[in-house]
Each structure stands twice: as C-alpha cells, then as structure tokens.
Amino acid sequence: MAVEIFYDDDADLSIIQGRKVAVIGYGSQxxxxxxxxxxxxxxxxxxLPEGSKSRAKAEEQGLRVLTPAEASAEADxxxxxxxxxxxxxxxxxxxxxxxxxxxxxxxxxxxxxxxDLIKPPSNVDVAMVAPKGPGHLVRRQFVDGKGVPALIxxxxxxxxxxxxxxxxxxxxxxxxxxxxxxxTFTEETETDLFGEQAVLxxxxxxxxxxxxEVLTEAGYAPEIAYFEVLHELKLIVDLMYExxxxxxxxxxxxxxxxxxxxxxxxxxxxxxxxEMKKILGEIQDGTFAREWVAxxxxxxxxxxxxxxxxxxxxxxxxxxxxxxxxxxVDRPITETA
Ligand SMILES: NC(=O)C1=CN([C@@H]2O[C@H](COP(=O)(O)OP(=O)(O)OC[C@H]3O[C@@H](n4cnc5c(N)ncnc54)[C@H](OP(=O)(O)O)[C@@H]3O)[C@@H](O)[C@H]2O)C=CC1
Ligand SMILES: CC[C@](O)(C(C)=O)C(=O)O
Ligand SMILES: [Mg+2]
Ligand SMILES: [Mg+2]
Numbered sequence: 001m002a003v004e005i006f007y008d009d010d011a012d013l014s015i016i017q018g019r020k021v022a023v024i025g026y027g028s029q030x031x032x033x034x035x036x037x038x039x040x041x042x043x044x045x046x047x048l049p050e051g052s053k054s055r056a057k058a059e060e061q062g063l064r065v066l067t068p069a070e071a072s073a074e075a076d077x078x079x080x081x082x083x084x085x086x087x088x089x090x091x092x093x094x095x096x097x098x099x100x101x102x103x104x105x106x107x108x109x110x111x112x113x114x115x116d117l118i119k120p121p122s123n124v125d126v127a128m129v130a131p132k133g134p135g136h137l138v139r140r141q142f143v144d145g146k147g148v149p150a151l152i153x154x155x156x157x158x159x160x161x162x163x164x165x166x167x168x169x170x171x172x173x174x175x176x177x178x179x180x181x182x183x184t185f186t187e188e189t190e191t192d193l194f195g196e197q198a199v200l201x202x203x204x205x206x207x208x209x210x211x212x213e214v215l216t217e218a219g220y221a222p223e224i225a226y227f228e229v230l231h232e233l234k235l236i237v238d239l240m241y242e243x244x245x246x247x248x249x250x251x252x253x254x255x256x257x258x259x260x261x262x263x264x265x266x267x268x269x270x271x272x273x274x275e276m277k278k279i280l281g282e283i284q285d286g287t288f289a290r291e292w293v294a295x296x297x298x299x300x301x302x303x304x305x306x307x308x309x310x311x312x313x314x315x316x317x318x319x320x321x322x323x324x325x326x327x328x329v330d331r332p333i334t335e336t337a
Pocket of ligand 4: 109192193196
C-alpha cells in the first residue's frame with residue numbers, strides 16, 4: 001500500500017501554535033522537541049520531577065519547568081518523552097488525573113500503546129510524532145535549517161482533528177522539511193524496535209566491534225583497525241544517505257565493490273537473516289517488551305552489565321585517543337549537538 005508523505009506545505013503550523021504543550025522529560029528527544037517547538041512559536045512548558053538533573057539545563061535554555069503533574073494540568077497537549085519503561089507510572093500518577101475533554105496525549109514512540117501499558121480515556125486524542133533519528137540530531141538539523149523525517153500516527157481521534165494536530169507538531173520540530181509519513185502505532189513500534197536491534201544499533205555495533213576484534217586479534221594496529229571499521233563507516237554511510245548503496249558503490253574502488261558484492265552476503269549470511277526474523281518475531285509477539293519491562297523492574301542488572309562491557313571494549317579507548325586529535329569530531333552533545 002502506498003504511504004502518505006506530508007511536507008511543510010501540507011502542515012498548518014498555527015494549529016500547534018494555538019495549543020498549550022507540556023513536554024514530559026528533557027532528555028534526547030525531550031530537549032529537541034521543546035527547543036524547536038519554542039523556536040516555532042509554540043507555548044511550551046517542561047514537566048520534570050523536583051530532583052531531576054535536567055531541570056537546570058532546561059531552565060538555562062530559557063524554558064519554563066514545572067513538575068510533570070503541574071505541566072500536565074496546565075497543558076492541553078501532553079507529549080511524553082520520558083523513558084519507555086517509566087511512562088506507565090508517570091502517566092498513572094501525573095498525567096491521567098489531569099486529562100480533560102479535548103486534550104491530546106502524544107508519544108514519541110508507540111511502545112506503551114502497542115503493548116497495552118497505557119490505556120488512555122476515550123475523550124482525548126492519542127497520537128504519535130516519532131522522529132526517525134536521535135534527538136540530538138533532530139535538534140541539530142532543525143537549527144541548521146534541515147529536518148529529520150518523522151512518523152505520525154493517530155490511535156484515537158476524539159477531536160476529529162488529531163492527524164492535523166500531529167502533522168502540525170511534526171512540522172514545528174522540523175520533520176516536515178524532510179517528510180512525515182502517516183503510519184500506525186503498531187507499525188512504528190515494531191519497525192523501530194527491529195531497526196534499532198537488528199541494524200542501526202545492535203547490528204551495527206556488533207559488526208564494528210567484531211571487525212575490530214578480528215583485525216586486532218590478527219596483530220594489526222588498533223588505531224588502523226579503528227579507522228578502518230568505525231571512522232570510515234560514517235563516510236561510507238554518508239554516501240548511502242546521499243545516494244543509496246549505488247552511490248556508495250560508485251565512489252569506492254572496483255576492488256572494494258567486488259569484495260562488497262561477494263563477501264557481504266557471507267558476513268550477513270542466510271543464518272543472520274534467520275536470526276533477524278526471530279528478533280522481529282519476538283517484537284511482534286511481545287516477548288521483547290515483556291523481557292525489557294521485567295529487566296527494568298528488576299533494576300536493570302543485565303543492561304548495566306552489558307553496557308559496562310561495551311564501555312570497556314578496547315575500541316572505545318582507541319577511538320577516544322584518535323578523536324581527541326580531530327577537532328571536528330567528538331563535539332559535545334548539547335543543544336545543537
Ligand atoms: N533517544 C532518541 O533519539 C529517540 C527516542 N524516542 C522515544 O522518545 C522517548 C524518550 O526517549 P529519550 O529521549 O531517549 O529519553 P532519555 O532517557 O534521553 O530522557 C528521558 C527524560 O525523562 C526524564 N524522566 C525520567 N523520569 C521521569 C519522570 N518520572 N517524570 C518526568 N520525566 C522523567 C529524564 O529526567 P533526568 O534527566 O532527570 O533523568 C530525562 O529528562 C521514548 O519513548 C523513546 O522511545 C523516539 C525516537 C528516538
Ligand atoms: C535507533 C534508535 C532509536 O530508535 C532512534 C534514535 O530512532 C531510539 O529509540 O533511540
Ligand atoms: Mg528510532
Ligand atoms: Mg527507538
């Protein structure tokens with residue numbers, strides 16, 4: 001089925017400019033949405049708990065910070081940009097008691113609706129604006145006059161105008177400069193989880209670490225291995241981003257292209273594709289969501305252990321040393337990261 005793609009000309013910015021928006025959370029996505037909404041002329045306030053380390057940052061950046069309950073009570077559109085595993089508790093304690101007829105409840109990812117963790121009342125719009133990129137780059141691209149594409153979805157259309165509202169919000173954070181695709185909470189959740197697990201984060205990180213290990217274990221210099229499998233990956237992916245895999249193949253040598261065509265399928269073998277299908281199945285049947293929610297409730301023991309192992313991988317120390325010598329990389333992740 002053909003998708004519907006919307007651009008700035010299809011969006012009416014005045015719709016979101018007429019709302020009182022509360023952004024709950026001020027992390028990767030929260031800071032990007034809030035600052036870009038404000039820069040687009042939207043009345044925005046931030047909801048953060050009293051002890052949150054992000055309060056000072058949001059205030060320094062000129063935003064009004066309230067508690068999540070105060071922000072929800074004041075607003076008529078509430079965007080939840082807290083961690084997925086914390087959203088249900090925040091919703092029940094700080095948001096649900098303040099929902100009024102005509103309010104809108106927005107999400108940046110469909111996890112809590114797709115897996116029935118949050119069940120909103122029928123008198124509010126429930127919609128999603130999910131940028132297809134990390135929050136710090138969503139903000140950086142907005143500031144640079146560009147935009148990260150976004151998905152919008154409407155789960156519940158109490159007002160009859162929820163889609164126009166979601167599109168207006170997406171335009172205000174720069175998404176409609178690049179393209180906004182209409183989807184469902186289910187499609188966004190399942191494709192997003194699959195993308196981050198199998199390709200963008202899980203697949204790419206494991207590919208880079210494994211390539212580094214193979215080279216260094218064979219006795220090659222870690223610095224050369226780093227440049228080869230991590231630093232240059234960005235340059236190769238830049239070509240894919242600009243012109244697809246064909247542009248990448250146009251720019252590389254024919255020796256590289258022959259290796260790409262013949263060896264690539266051996267690395268990403270049919271067994272890898274089978275494993276990817278299994279991972280997708282675990283997302284679709286809720287296994288991953290149940291595992292992640294239980295891991296979080298248990299205090300994240302496995303997450304913490306694996307994160308530490310990743311931080312201690314030798315590629316990190318090698319990379320830090322080399323990036324310190326390149327003034328244009330390793331910019332701090334700040335407002336315009
Ligand atoms: N990271 C990304 O680029 C993307 C994320 N998303 C989605 O966006 C949502 C937010 O993710 P992300 O930006 O990564 O989250 P982060 O972990 O970066 O930030 C979470 C924010 O929520 C705050 N927070 C924690 N607990 C509470 C609470 N009880 N009440 C209010 N605020 C709270 C945190 O405060 P403190 O600073 O004090 O810890 C922090 O500011 C998720 O649904 C995610 O799936 C979607 C697309 C991409
Ligand atoms: C790729 C990871 C992501 O889905 C994103 C930045 O889009 C996330 O959840 O952070
Ligand atoms: Mg994503
Ligand atoms: Mg995601």
